Amino acid sequence: MTTIHDVAALAGVSASSVSNVLNGRTDKLSAKTYSRVEAAIRSLNFSPNRVARQLKTGHTSMLGLLVPSTANPMYGQLALNIEAAAQSRYGYSVLLGNTHRDKQQESRMFADMLAYGLRAVIVVSSLADEQHLNEAARNGMAVVSYDRAARHTKAVHLSSASGAGARVVSSTPLSTSSAFLHGDAVSMSGATGSDDVSRVDHISPDNFQAGYIACEHLIDRGHRHLAFLLPSATTISRSAKIAGFLARAEEGGDLGAPVLARVVKAPTADAFGDSELLDLGAAMAEQIAAMKPIPTGVVTVNDMLAIGLMSGLNKLKLKIPDDISVVGMDGLPIAAFVNPGLTSVAMPLAAMAEAMVERVIARAREPDLPPLNALFETSLVERQSVMPPSDKDGKESIRSC
Amino acid sequence: MTTIHDVAALAGVSASSVSNVLNGRTDKLSAKTYSRVEAAIRSLNFSPNRVARQLKTGHTSMLGLLVPSTANPMYGQLALNIEAAAQSRYGYSVLLGNTHRDKQQESRMFADMLAYGLRAVIVVSSLADEQHLNEAARNGMAVVSYDRAARHTKAVHLSSASGAGARVVSSTPLSTSSAFLHGDAVSMSGATGSDDVSRVDHISPDNFQAGYIACEHLIDRGHRHLAFLLPSATTISRSAKIAGFLARAEEGGDLGAPVLARVVKAPTADAFGDSELLDLGAAMAEQIAAMKPIPTGVVTVNDMLAIGLMSGLNKLKLKIPDDISVVGMDGLPIAAFVNPGLTSVAMPLAAMAEAMVERVIARAREPDLPPLNALFETSLVERQSVMPPSDKDGKESIRSC
DNA sequence: ATGAAAGCGCTAACAG
DNA sequence: CTGTTAGCGCTTTCAT
Numbered sequence: 104m105t106t107i108h109d110v111a112a113l114a115g116v117s118a119s120s121v122s123n124v125l126n127g128r129t130d131k132l133s134a135k136t137y138s139r140v141e142a143a144i145r146s147l148n149f150s151p152n153r154v155a156r157q158l159k160t161g162h163t164s165m166l167g168l169l170v171p172s173t174a175n176p177m178y179g180q181l182a183l184n185i186e187a188a189a190q191s192r193y194g195y196s197v198l199l200g201n202t203h204r205d206k207q208q209e210s211r212m213f214a215d216m217l218a219y220g221l222r223a224v225i226v227v228s229s230l231a232d233e234q235h236l237n238e239a240a241r242n243g244m245a246v247v248s249y250d251r252a253a254r255h256t257k258a259v260h261l262s263s264a265s266g267a268g269a270r271v272v273s274s275t276p277l278s279t280s281s282a283f284l285h286g287d288a289v290s291m292s293g294a295t296g297s298d299d300v301s302r303v304d305h306i307s308p309d310n311f312q313a314g315y316i317a318c319e320h321l322i323d324r325g326h327r328h329l330a331f332l333l334p335s336a337t338t339i340s341r342s343a344k345i346a347g348f349l350a351r352a353e354e355g356g357d358l359g360a361p362v363l364a365r366v367v368k369a370p371t372a373d374a375f376g377d378s379e380l381l382d383l384g385a386a387m388a389e390q391i392a393a394m395k396p397i398p399t400g401v402v403t404v405n406d407m408l409a410i411g412l413m414s415g416l417n418k419l420k421l422k423i424p425d426d427i428s429v430v431g432m433d434g435l436p437i438a439a440f441v442n443p444g445l446t447s448v449a450m451p452l453a454a455m456a457e458a459m460v461e462r463v464i465a466r467a468r469e470p471d472l473p474p475l476n477a478l479f480e481t482s483l484v485e486r487q488s489v490m491p492p493s494d495k496d497g498k499e500s501i502r503s504c
Numbered sequence: 505m506t507t508i509h510d511v512a513a514l515a516g517v518s519a520s521s522v523s524n525v526l527n528g529r530t531d532k533l534s535a536k537t538y539s540r541v542e543a544a545i546r547s548l549n550f551s552p553n554r555v556a557r558q559l560k561t562g563h564t565s566m567l568g569l570l571v572p573s574t575a576n577p578m579y580g581q582l583a584l585n586i587e588a589a590a591q592s593r594y595g596y597s598v599l600l601g602n603t604h605r606d607k608q609q610e611s612r613m614f615a616d617m618l619a620y621g622l623r624a625v626i627v628v629s630s631l632a633d634e635q636h637l638n639e640a641a642r643n644g645m646a647v648v649s650y651d652r653a654a655r656h657t658k659a660v661h662l663s664s665a666s667g668a669g670a671r672v673v674s675s676t677p678l679s680t681s682s683a684f685l686h687g688d689a690v691s692m693s694g695a696t697g698s699d700d701v702s703r704v705d706h707i708s709p710d711n712f713q714a715g716y717i718a719c720e721h722l723i724d725r726g727h728r729h730l731a732f733l734l735p736s737a738t739t740i741s742r743s744a745k746i747a748g749f750l751a752r753a754e755e756g757g758d759l760g761a762p763v764l765a766r767v768v769k770a771p772t773a774d775a776f777g778d779s780e781l782l783d784l785g786a787a788m789a790e791q792i793a794a795m796k797p798i799p800t801g802v803v804t805v806n807d808m809l810a811i812g813l814m815s816g817l818n819k820l821k822l823k824i825p826d827d828i829s830v831v832g833m834d835g836l837p838i839a840a841f842v843n844p845g846l847t848s849v850a851m852p853l854a855a856m857a858e859a860m861v862e863r864v865i866a867r868a869r870e871p872d873l874p875p876l877n878a879l880f881e882t883s884l885v886e887r888q889s890v891m892p893p894s895d896k897d898g899k900e901s902i903r904s905c
Numbered sequence: 906a907t908g909a910a911a912g913c914g915c916t917a918a919c920a921g
Numbered sequence: 922c923t924g925t926t927a928g929c930g931c932t933t934t935c936a937t
Contacts, residue, residue, distance in 0.1 A: 107932095120907065132906065154621045154930080155559055155930030158556055160913085173583045175580070179575050179576070187602065199598050216597075219555065219566070436783075437811070437838060441842050523915065524923095526916095532923085555915090
C-alpha cells in the first residue's frame with residue numbers, strides 16, 4: 104500500500120505538504136510545488152487511507168442505515184434512495200443493518216457503528232420505545248428516525264438543497280381526533296422525563312393523514328363496514344395510521360351515516376417479520392372473512408400485507424374488489440402489477456430519503472441544531488382494488504357470468 | 505470518548521494489559537488482574553475504537569456488498585441474507601453500494617472500499633467485463649462475484665459450515681450445448697491474457713440449468729413456440745440462461761418435434777434499470793404480442809420482468825396462462841402473490857449468500873486459496889402461470905363463460 | 906512556503 | 922506476568 108510518505112519522497116517534499124495538497128489548501132503551497140505533488144499523486148495512483156485520516160480527525164464519510172428488512176421492497180427502495188442521496192450529494196457511503204425490529208439487534212448495531220466512529224445514522228421505525236435512540240444521540244450520534252409521528256408538531260418547511268417540491272406539513276390539519284394520536288404517542292418517550300427533550304430528528308410520512316385518506320376513500324365509495332389490518336407489533340407509525348383511520352370513520356358517511364370501523368391485529372403469537380408480510384397477509388384473510396358483519400372495505404398498514412391479503416381472500420373465494428375492497432399503504436411500484444392493481448396511499452420516498460440524508464449530515468456537523476419533526480404529505484393512488492360495495496350489508500353478491 | 509488508557513488507569517494497570525484482556529489473551533495475565541480489568545471495562549462501559557484497531561492491525565470486520573439495486577426484491581433479499589450471515593456468523597458489518605450496473609460507479613465504490621481498508625467484497629453481476637474485479641483482487645481485495653457462470657467448472661462440493669444441503673454442481677451435466685455458453689463466456693476475460701488467472705471467486709446459480717429447466721417445463725406442457733425475454737444489457741448470467749434455454753429448445757419436443765425458440769431483447773435504447781424491471785416487462789408486452797407467430801410460452805430472465813410482462817399482456821387482452829404461459833426466474837416470494845401465481849425457477853438464495861460470506865472471509869484471511877467456481881442448483885416452482893397451449897398455432901382461443 | 910514533531914487509540918514485540 | 926516502546930497513516934500546530 105502506498106502512503107503519503109511515498110508520495111512525499113517522489114515529489115521531494117514533506118508529508119505535510121502532500122497532506123495540504125490532498126486537502127486543497129492551495130494557499131499554503133507554491134503553485135509549482137502543488138502541481139509537482141499532484142503529479143506524484145497521480146503517478147502513484149495514490150489514494151489516502153481513510154482509516155488513518157479518520158483516526159486523526161474523528162470524521163468519517165460513512166453513515167449508518169438501520170431498516171427492519173431490505174427484503175421488504177419498501178425498505179429496499181428506501182435503502183436505494185438513501186444510498187444514492189448520500190453518495191451523490193455528499194460522497195458518503197452507507198453501512199447497512201437489518202434489525203428485524205429487534206431492539207437487541209438495533210442496540211448492538213448502534214454500538215457497532217459507534218465503535219466504527221460513525222457519527223450519523225438513519226433508523227427506520229423500530230418498536231414504540233425510543234430510549235436507545237436517545238442514548239445513541241447522547242453518545243454523540245446524529246440520529247434521524249424515520250416513520251415516527253412527532254407529538255407536538257408545528258408546520259415546518261424544509262429548506263432542502265434539492266428543494267424538489269418536498270412539502271412538509273404538520274399533523275394538525277387533520278387533528279379532528281388527533282387526541283388519539285397524542286394519547287397513544289405519550290408512551291413514546293417511555294421512562295424518560297418529559298423534559299428530557301429528544302435529541303433525535305424525525306422525518307416521517309404523515310401517517311395520520313395516510314390512515315385518514317385511506318378510510319375516506321372507502322367511505323366515499325360507499326363503504327360503511329371497514330377494517331384496518333396490521334401485524335401484532337405496535338409501532339408509532341402504525342398507531343398514527345390507526346388513529347387517522349378511526350378519526351375519519353368517526354366522522355361518518357353522507358349525512359352522518361355511521362361507519363363501523365374495526366382494527367384487526369395479527370395474533371400476538373405471529374411469527375412473521377417484515378420479510379414475511381405477504382404470508383402474514385394471506386394468513387389473516389381468514390380472520391377478515393370470519394368477521395361479522397364482514398367488512399366490505401379493508402385498509403392495511405402497508406402494501407405487502409395488502410398483497411398477501413388479496414391473495415388469501417382470493418383463495419377463500421372472496422373477489423377483490425367485488426366482494427371486498429382493499430387499500431394499501433406505501434405506494435410500492437409492485438402494487439401496480441398485482442391483479443387487481445392495488446389502490447394505495449403513496450409516501451414520497453425519494454424526497455424523504457433526501458431529507459433524511461441532508462438532515463443527518465447537517466446534525467452531525469452541527470449537533471446543536473433545534474430538533475426537526477417533519478411530516479411529509481401522502482397521497483392516494485387509485486388502481487383497481489376498490490369499488491362500491493355490492494350491497495349495504497356486505498353480503499356476497501350474486502354475479503352473472 | 506473513553507479510551508483504553510482510561511480503563512488502564514482505573515484498573516491500575518498498563519494499556520497493554522487492557523489490550524490483552526480485550527483480545528482474550530488469558531494466558532498473559534494473572535486471573536485477578538484479568539478480572540480487575542474486566543470490571544473496569546464494564547464500569548466504564550468501554551468499547552474499543554475499531555478505527556484505531558484497524559489502523560494498527562490492518563484488519564476490519566466490514567465487508568463490502570455491491571448490488572445493482574436493492575429496489576429489486578431479489579437483491580433486497582440477497583442483501584438481507586448476506587448481512588445476516590455476515591453478522592451472525594462472523595460479526596461482520598456490511599457496507600452497501602448500489603451500482604446500477606454502472607462500471608464507473610462500481611469502480612469508484614471499489615476504490616472507496618479499498619480506501620476504507622475493506623479486504624472483502626461481494627459483487628453482484630455487473631456487465632460482461634470483469635477487469636475491474638480482477639484489478640481490485642490484485643489490489644489485495646478478496647472478491648467474490650455472484651451470478652457469473654464459470655467457464656471450465658469441475659464439480660465442487662462446498663464444505664459449508666452450515667452445510668444446509670447446499671449442493672454444488674458443475675455446469676457440465678447439462679452441457680449438451682454448453683459450447684454456446686463457453687463461446688459466449690470467452691469474451692468474459694476481455695483484454696487480459698488467458699493465463700492471467702482470475703483471482704476472484706464465483707458463486708452463482710446454475711443459470712444454464714435454469715434456462716434449460718424453464719424451457720423444458722414449457723415444452724413438457726406442449727408448447728412449441730417459445731420466447732426468452734430480457735433487458736438489453738448483456739451479462740454473463742443472462743447469456744448462460746439464454747444458452748440453457750436454447751439448448752433445451754434444440755432438443756425439441758416429443759418425437760423430436762421442432763421447437764421454435766426466439767430471444768427477444770429490449771430495444772438497446774431502453775432506459776430501464778434494475779429498479780424499473782416491472783415497467784420494462786410491461787412495455788415489452790407489445791413486442792411479444794407482435795411476434796409472428798406469437799409465442800405460446802415465454803420465459804423471462806427474472807421474476808420482476810415476468811410480473812411486468814404479465815401485467816402488460818393482460819392490458820393487451822392476452823390472458824395468462826390461457827393465451828400465453830409465462831415462467832420467471834428467481835423464485836421471489838412476491839411471485840406467489842401476483843395473479844396468476846408466477847411459475848418460476850427458484851435460486852437457493854440463502855445458501856448462496858452464506859457461501860459467499862464464508863468464502864469472501866476465508867479468502868481475505870487466506871489469499872492464496874485456489875479459486876472457487878461454485879454453481880448452485882436451481883429448481884422449478886410451479887404455480888398458475890403455465891398451462892398447455894390452447895392450440896398449436898397459439899391463436900387466441902375461444903372460451904365459453 | 907515548507908518541514909519537524911506530536912499524537913489520534915490501539916496492538917505487538919520486547920524487556921524486565 | 923506486566924509495563925515500556927514504537928508505530929499503523931494521516932493531520933496539524935508550530936518553528937523555521
